Amino acid sequence: MARPQPKSISDKEKKTSVKDSFKALKTIPRFFREIYRSSPKLFLLNALSRLINAFTPVVILWVGKMIIDEIILQVSLPDKDFTLLWNYVIIEFSVAVLSDLLGRLINLTDGLLGDLYSNMSSEKIIRKTAELTIAQLEDPEFYDKLERARTQTNSRVDLMTNALGQAESLISMVSLIAGLVYFEPILILILIVSIIPSFINEAKFSSTRYSLARSWTAERRELDYLRFIGANNQTAKEIKLFGLTDFIAERFKGLSNDYYLINKKLSLKQSFYGSLFNILGVLSYYGAYVYIILRVLTGVITIGELTFLSGSFNRLRNNLQGFFSRFTRISESALYLQDYFDFIDLTVEQTSEAKTPMPKTITQGFQVNNLHFAYAGSETEVLKGVTFTLNAGEKMAFVGQNGAGKTTLIKLFLRFYEPTQGEILLDGININKFDVDAYRKRFGVIFQDFFKYEFTLRENIAVGNIDQVANDEVISYAASKSLAEQVVSEMADGLEQRLGRRFYKGTELSGGQWQKVALARAYMKDADVMVLDEPTSALDAQAEFDVFERFIALTKGKTSIIISHRFSTVRMADRILVLQNGQVLELGTHEQLMAQPKLYAELFKLQAAGYQ
Numbered sequence: 001m002a003r004p005q006p007k008s009i010s011d012k013e014k015k016t017s018v019k020d021s022f023k024a025l026k027t028i029p030r031f032f033r034e035i036y037r038s039s040p041k042l043f044l045l046n047a048l049s050r051l052i053n054a055f056t057p058v059v060i061l062w063v064g065k066m067i068i069d070e071i072i073l074q075v076s077l078p079d080k081d082f083t084l085l086w087n088y089v090i091i092e093f094s095v096a097v098l099s100d101l102l103g104r105l106i107n108l109t110d111g112l113l114g115d116l117y118s119n120m121s122s123e124k125i126i127r128k129t130a131e132l133t134i135a136q137l138e139d140p141e142f143y144d145k146l147e148r149a150r151t152q153t154n155s156r157v158d159l160m161t162n163a164l165g166q167a168e169s170l171i172s173m174v175s176l177i178a179g180l181v182y183f184e185p186i187l188i189l190i191l192i193v194s195i196i197p198s199f200i201n202e203a204k205f206s207s208t209r210y211s212l213a214r215s216w217t218a219e220r221r222e223l224d225y226l227r228f229i230g231a232n233n234q235t236a237k238e239i240k241l242f243g244l245t246d247f248i249a250e251r252f253k254g255l256s257n258d259y260y261l262i263n264k265k266l267s268l269k270q271s272f273y274g275s276l277f278n279i280l281g282v283l284s285y286y287g288a289y290v291y292i293i294l295r296v297l298t299g300v301i302t303i304g305e306l307t308f309l310s311g312s313f314n315r316l317r318n319n320l321q322g323f324f325s326r327f328t329r330i331s332e333s334a335l336y337l338q339d340y341f342d343f344i345d346l347t348v349e350q351t352s353e354a355k356t357p358m359p360k361t362i363t364q365g366f367q368v369n370n371l372h373f374a375y376a377g378s379e380t381e382v383l384k385g386v387t388f389t390l391n392a393g394e395k396m397a398f399v400g401q402n403g404a405g406k407t408t409l410i411k412l413f414l415r416f417y418e419p420t421q422g423e424i425l426l427d428g429i430n431i432n433k434f435d436v437d438a439y440r441k442r443f444g445v446i447f448q449d450f451f452k453y454e455f456t457l458r459e460n461i462a463v464g465n466i467d468q469v470a471n472d473e474v475i476s477y478a479a480s481k482s483l484a485e486q487v488v489s490e491m492a493d494g495l496e497q498r499l500g501r502r503f504y505k506g507t508e509l510s511g512g513q514w515q516k517v518a519l520a521r522a523y524m525k526d527a528d529v530m531v532l533d534e535p536t537s538a539l540d541a542q543a544e545f546d547v548f549e550r551f552i553a554l555t556k557g558k559t560s561i562i563i564s565h566r567f568s569t570v571r572m573a574d575r576i577l578v579l580q581n582g583q584v585l586e587l588g589t590h591e592q593l594m595a596q597p598k599l600y601a602e603l604f605k606l607q608a609a610g611y612q
């Protein structure tokens, strides 16, 4: 079984350096602005709590020193007075309670802010995806970017907690350092020397880990896909029937194991070096401790100061270690944040020239001139010089064998792609000159691969014009024209019936029922141009006849395009365009085409013979 080769982490192209991690930190201020926007009140409450909490360690240590010095003093005095001592104890107790409360408030606001921020960023990704062109969405490299932006939501929430914690830790450390500098500045030097190697080590590993995850984006996408098809109610039938479980499970196992192995190698290395450098930290702490003891023994500092200094040193060491490891985690997450901002900032090419207003009514129709088209990344032309006219009010059918280019031609009409050569004119104006949304609004379209939303029946119909989702009249009208009203009447909850089996109380429809529902979408608005791409392939003969009878009556005087492999449907069109290998082979009425011994007449007779 062919499996993608595991990527090496030394994969030069994709390797991310420590420098890149630092560069990614540039995005942090923007990140904070976004978090602030998600809830200014919560953000300020969180920041204020952290600011106050940052001073509690040094205050507690300081009060602890005062308590010990006071005890030693009172023990040596003949007239003892413990008032000050108990006051110190009350202060320390109050600060400890305050610190606990602040800690809880910080956790609470972190959680709430994290939820709000992740919701906001997910919504942004959904909106951004809608802005992009279909061609961009079909580009695998681009899709990887989308994947990284989408799947790293948790990492962004961690980043938020870490970055806020970092600010708090920084303030805390400054206050502790001030204490050390006041009594024994040399301790700071010992501290820095002990911590720098482990920081460099952490930074190096974090960028390697990111490089690895990044270079494996495509494979992780495949793993997700395998997980989806392997454990899913939509694919379960085929998987059971064809016995695909082993095939899928083995493929998953192979790929995931490759990833696990390089990840493991990296983790082991990281643990080894991490422990080594940590020993250095412990050594430095005890070095400093011995130094402080010697200072007490020589009478330079008091026992209270000893507890303050050793406590501060230990706390600072932990804080610094936390600070550096958080720093590397932040720079690692910042790389993902960069991916997210890259995605959000993607520009969609738009011509700056003023848009021509759409004509109120279509008077002449469409003129397709020498249209050529090849999909991105493919050399093969799918359309090769297609030229024809679709008159206003005309019903035209596109006919041709599989892969002839019919759907592609529709996609170009709908401006999902730009032609590589040639043009489509609407009433004499190149369709690119119109605002794309205004232009598309004039179409009522149903594609052969329409999407089955696991929403309610009402919503499934209303997606054709979602503004009208609450308008019963419009929905009933659309349902009656597409025969979906039969489906509605069969559902226990009528229009409010949830479709699909993913959610509670959902019900699955048959292929034909789904098609009727999807067809109703095309009737949700009074479109000028109707496009039905194989709208009846799943319908029974009677339903198909009924659907078309309604369609013909309803679209009288409207421009429409129908793609169908059923000639009983096709013959109802005013004219028929026969495509073969991306070229126009024939164009004319049913009678005209039947009169010439070409593909249309041949296919028609073939199908008719099948019915005899």
Ligand SMILES: Nc1ncnc2c1ncn2[C@@H]1O[C@H](COP(=O)(O)OP(=O)(O)OP(=O)(O)O)[C@@H](O)[C@H]1O
Pocket (backbone or CB within 6 Å): 138, 375, 378, 382, 400, 401, 402, 403, 404, 405, 406, 407, 408, 409
């Ligand atoms: N998104 C895409 N990216 C790359 N190639 C594509 C894409 N969509 C279609 N093609 C290719 O373009 C060619 C024409 O496809 P198209 O869907 O237009 O054919 P069709 O005439 O509608 O076929 P059918 O009757 O099977 O629906 C096919 O060779 C197909 O493989």
